[in-house]
Amino acid sequence: MEKTTSTNDWLTLTGAGFLALPSASPKLGNSTQAVHGGRVENPYHSITEPLVSTATYTFENTQTINEYMRQKLWGEPLDRSEYGRYGNPTITAAEARLAALEGAQEAVLFASGMQAISTLLLSLLSAGDHLIITENLYRKTRQFCTATLPKYGITCSVVPMNDRQALTAAIRPNTRLLFSESPTNPHNRLLDIEQFVEVARQHHLLTVVDSTFATPFNLRPLEWGVDVVVHSATKYLAGHNDLLAGVVAGRHELIAGLREFQGVVGAISDAYIASLLIRGLKTLGLRIARHNENARQIAEYLAAHPAVERVWYPSLPSHPDYAIGLRQYKGFGGVVSFTVKGDAQRTARVLDALQIPLLAVSLGGCESLVSQPAVISYYELSRQERRALGIEDNLIRYSVGIEDADDLIADLEQALRQV
Ligand SMILES: Cc1ncc(COP(=O)(O)O)c(C=O)c1O
Numbered sequence: 001m002e003k004t005t006s007t008n009d010w011l012t013l014t015g016a017g018f019l020a021l022p023s024a025s026p027k028l029g030n031s032t033q034a035v036h037g038g039r040v041e042n043p044y045h046s047i048t049e050p051l052v053s054t055a056t057y058t059f060e061n062t063q064t065i066n067e068y069m070r071q072k073l074w075g076e077p078l079d080r081s082e083y084g085r086y087g088n089p090t091i092t093a094a095e096a097r098l099a100a101l102e103g104a105q106e107a108v109l110f111a112s113g114m115q116a117i118s119t120l121l122l123s124l125l126s127a128g129d130h131l132i133i134t135e136n137l138y139r140k141t142r143q144f145c146t147a148t149l150p151k152y153g154i155t156c157s158v159v160p161m162n163d164r165q166a167l168t169a170a171i172r173p174n175t176r177l178l179f180s181e182s183p184t185n186p187h188n189r190l191l192d193i194e195q196f197v198e199v200a201r202q203h204h205l206l207t208v209v210d211s212t213f214a215t216p217f218n219l220r221p222l223e224w225g226v227d228v229v230v231h232s233a234t235k236y237l238a239g240h241n242d243l244l245a246g247v248v249a250g251r252h253e254l255i256a257g258l259r260e261f262q263g264v265v266g267a268i269s270d271a272y273i274a275s276l277l278i279r280g281l282k283t284l285g286l287r288i289a290r291h292n293e294n295a296r297q298i299a300e301y302l303a304a305h306p307a308v309e310r311v312w313y314p315s316l317p318s319h320p321d322y323a324i325g326l327r328q329y330k331g332f333g334g335v336v337s338f339t340v341k342g343d344a345q346r347t348a349r350v351l352d353a354l355q356i357p358l359l360a361v362s363l364g365g366c367e368s369l370v371s372q373p374a375v376i377s378y379y380e381l382s383r384q385e386r387r388a389l390g391i392e393d394n395l396i397r398y399s400v401g402i403e404d405a406d407d408l409i410a411d412l413e414q415a416l417r418q419v
Helices: 030-036 062-073 089-102 113-124 139-152 164-170 193-202 252-265 271-281 284-303 322-328 344-353 383-388 405-418
Strands: 106-110 130-134 155-159 175-181 206-210 228-232 246-250 308-312 335-340 369-371 395-399
Touching (some): 030 089, 030 284, 089 106, 089 246, 089 271, 106 252, 113 175, 113 228, 113 252, 130 139, 139 155, 139 175, 164 193, 193 322, 246 252, 284 308, 284 335, 344 395
Parallel strands (some): 206 228
Antiparallel strands (some): 106 246
């Protein structure tokens, strides 16, 4: 492979004007992109992207300012930054790598997954517009779409996952956008992405998919024709439970307006977070292979256990989206959700008896984490409301880390035996 700076074939200008690998190069595999994608040539020749912690940037003289403003006005690639809210070289480097991984023309980094989702939807939609979301979305995304957006005159319909008829019936003259998530949190429902895109295209609608659980190693939504992909980078992309971030990736024409809007509302990430994220991304391929394999083994073990009622993992033929998984997905990630036989108290005893996973919300890091959604993420809802969302009292969400599967299974065995 040529060095990044030695042939023009490999060079491109990123948003803040740094030399980088072409983000959507079809020649490179995902693991190569995770290590090198969008790699910047920096003034120090350091192998790591410099951590540029600054609020603003200096100009040599007024002529330099005039030249910069001219480039900006004409939408030309910029070779420098102006102010911290509009750009930062470390953030640009993270964005270039994320774009490379998703096969996107451009990516924008945010301070959290929810900030990415909310800023994106506010930038794409206007008062009077309607959007359709699928059921089983991450709870706060659903809350944002059904309770927050209506305050700004944007209405929302919720349809069952993969129900073509319901999706088509929900489309109105003012529908602009379809939003889904895959695999979903916490039941690992898989979006039939082919069908989703087909319906959207028939009706000239934009499509957005939250691919947090999949990561580009298990699914590349843009390759299936989705317009915009979003992630909570807090999870697998960063991978170490040490930061919060979000990302939106897609075509220049869609991302340009979002970037402009980001500068207006100030929904930005930070250079230190971006450098940690770049570091985490380098091992994404190795981690996902391990998460996929560990979770598959644990799901199979749990499915055969007499104390377990039901397991939600798409590699199991009992999962409702097993067939879609075989056709469209390369793996299913590290989250295994399951119900134990018994009530909320018995379920809590299983969790408390586990020795290796830590009792915490979130997912996608090296450490295994477990939680009982009914007593934490959905605590304030009535049991009836929780049931309507499929959140049973005896549901456990296990975010399987990268530990040894044998140890995690032995630990589950001792915990399930105790109750
Ligand atoms: C699928 C999914 N999307 C978005 C989010 C929100 O991400 P963040 O916590 O980084 O705001 C989460 C958080 O759990 C999630 O699971």
